[in-house]
Amino acid sequence: MVAAIRYGVVGTGMMGVEHLRNLMILPGAEIVAIADPVAASLDWARAALGDRAAGVRAFDDVASFATAADVDAIVIAAPNHTHRDVVARLLDRDVAILCEKPLATTIADARWMVDQARDRARPFWTAMEYRFMPPAAEFIAQVHAGKVGQLRMLSIREHRFPFLPKVGDWNRFARNTGGTMVEKCCHFFDLMRLIVRSEPVRVFCSGGRDVNHLDERYEGRAPDILDNSYTVVDFANGVRAMLDLCMFAEGAEHQEEMSATGDRARLDVLIPPGDLVFSPRVDWRGPKAVERWHVPVDEAAMAAGSHHGATFYQHQAFAAAIRGEGPVQVTAEDGLRAVAMGAAAELSAREHRVVAMAELGL
Ligand SMILES: NC(=O)c1ccc[n+]([C@@H]2O[C@H](COP(=O)([O-])OP(=O)(O)OC[C@H]3O[C@@H](n4cnc5c(N)ncnc54)[C@H](O)[C@@H]3O)[C@@H](O)[C@H]2O)c1
Structure with a gap:
């Protein structure tokens, strides 16, 4: 026991x-x-x-x-x-x-x-x-196992609902959140580093506050939330990654999609429904050879939150680390690097320029 x-x-x-x-x-x-x-x-x-x-x-x-x-x-x-x-x-x-x-x-x-x-x-x-959503975890494992050959491109899309109201409205201002690219997108920058297995060299982000929260005022001040952006990241190992964020697309069928493309194939993960789609390269005149499979999630874990079961699986892994039965899978250093990529994207969007991670001391 x-x-x-x-x-x-x-x-x-x-x-x-x-x-x-x-x-x-x-x-x-x-x-x-x-x-x-x-x-x-x-x-x-x-x-x-x-x-x-x-x-x-x-x-x-x-x-x-x-x-x-x-x-x-x-x-x-x-x-x-x-x-x-x-x-x-x-x-x-x-x-x-x-x-x-x-x-x-x-x-x-x-x-x-x-x-x-x-x-x-x-x-x-x-x-x-997001690392611990079972379909995402399966996607990451498959890419690392060489399913797409040598990874060259990684694309992540989140098309979702606007930021929800929070206690004390703290999430309406970048001074409390770090800005959307830190607050929301640190998840995706963390996934990029994890999947690509390299560190970012430079970041370009084009983003704006175009649709959401435009009429809101808090003590007379308008929120400064970016609600849409495209971010391109060059990694040290030559892999290119991009993030497509839209927070006025809650009607989209998939909230998250990730595509990893290598020299042999492309692999996609779609959340929900929690499916993986494998598309190997074929003769361009011939039939496609697409395979699709579903990654199940424990029902109780799915019901206990709004992150596709991830919070439960992360707690399992955290508990294993506490008991000395597993590693710390997401370190403070990982947290820092995800914040730094988000900060680079915020700066890039603000100044309309490419930001080298070295400028930020990383
Ligand atoms: N991983 C994810 O997918 C995910 C999703 C949502 C939120 N979060 C993170 O979780 C954290 C909380 O977000 P939330 O959505 O629950 O916000 P929330 O506003 O719903 O809840 C925050 C709570 O913290 C309390 N609080 C305020 N100041 C505090 C303090 N100094 N000490 C202790 N409690 C304090 C507030 O009263 C409130 O009850 C944030 O860091 C957010 O980025 C992560």
Whole structure:
């Protein structure tokens, strides 16, 4: 019988509640504490916990949680601009930490996180759910196994709904999020590095705020969210990658599509429905030889969040790392590099120019 891991969750808004719901179905996980300064968010967490809420200590400030919560692992699901402060309060605690993406809103803060994570005895993990969607994980494994031959091009598309309302409207401004290319797209830049197995050299991003949130005002100020962009990234190993982001395309059949094209074939993943499509090169006059298959996802994991089951599978891997049975699959360094690519894209879009990663010290 494996000892239970006692978890605390900091920030119990949308994503914090998704973590709670997934921890509730994770074997060997015991939720013992939650923290959030907003009473309504603590109530959402209690509602999600149901009968289990009685055994969970609720804190309305992170400082008391940091000193009093008796936990082995802490999930940070507070707004992006608070991640550094929350981690700062936990430095003296011998606990494993899973910090939601983006690791921070600036490269400087993300570097600080990397420095703090370096000498910790327990795992520090940057949450990057998209890696753990089963169809995406299968796509990545197939590309790494050589299914497309030598990878030359990687294209990622996310066509989705606009940013949702958040507690305190924190996601309306880049000063709180890092900007759309950091906040949202760090996922895709992380996937690029993971799939391409190289580091980015230069980034060009053309983006704008053209459709969403145009009439919104917060204390008289208009949101500064980019709602569409194209980003091209050159990697050191010669692979080209691009990201096509549109946040006014919620009617699209697929929210995410990734295509990896090598010298022998192309492989696509479509989410939903969770299918992979393999298209080997053929004589251009002959028939196509396309194969399509479906990657199943555990039903309970699918139902416990809005990330195609990813939050559950990521928690499985995080728990294995806590028990010393698996590696930290997404390090603080990975988190920093995804933030840096997002920051490069934001700068590129703002100044209408190519940004070399070396300019940013990476
Ligand atoms: N991986 C993903 O796919 C994914 C999806 C959504 C959100 N996220 C990340 O999760 C985090 C939370 O986002 P959300 O969508 O749940 O936002 P949210 O606004 O729904 O929830 C954030 C919660 O944090 C609380 N909070 C504010 N300041 C805090 C502080 N200093 N300490 C503790 N709690 C504080 C708020 O009261 C709120 O309840 C963000 O970093 C976001 O980028 C990740």
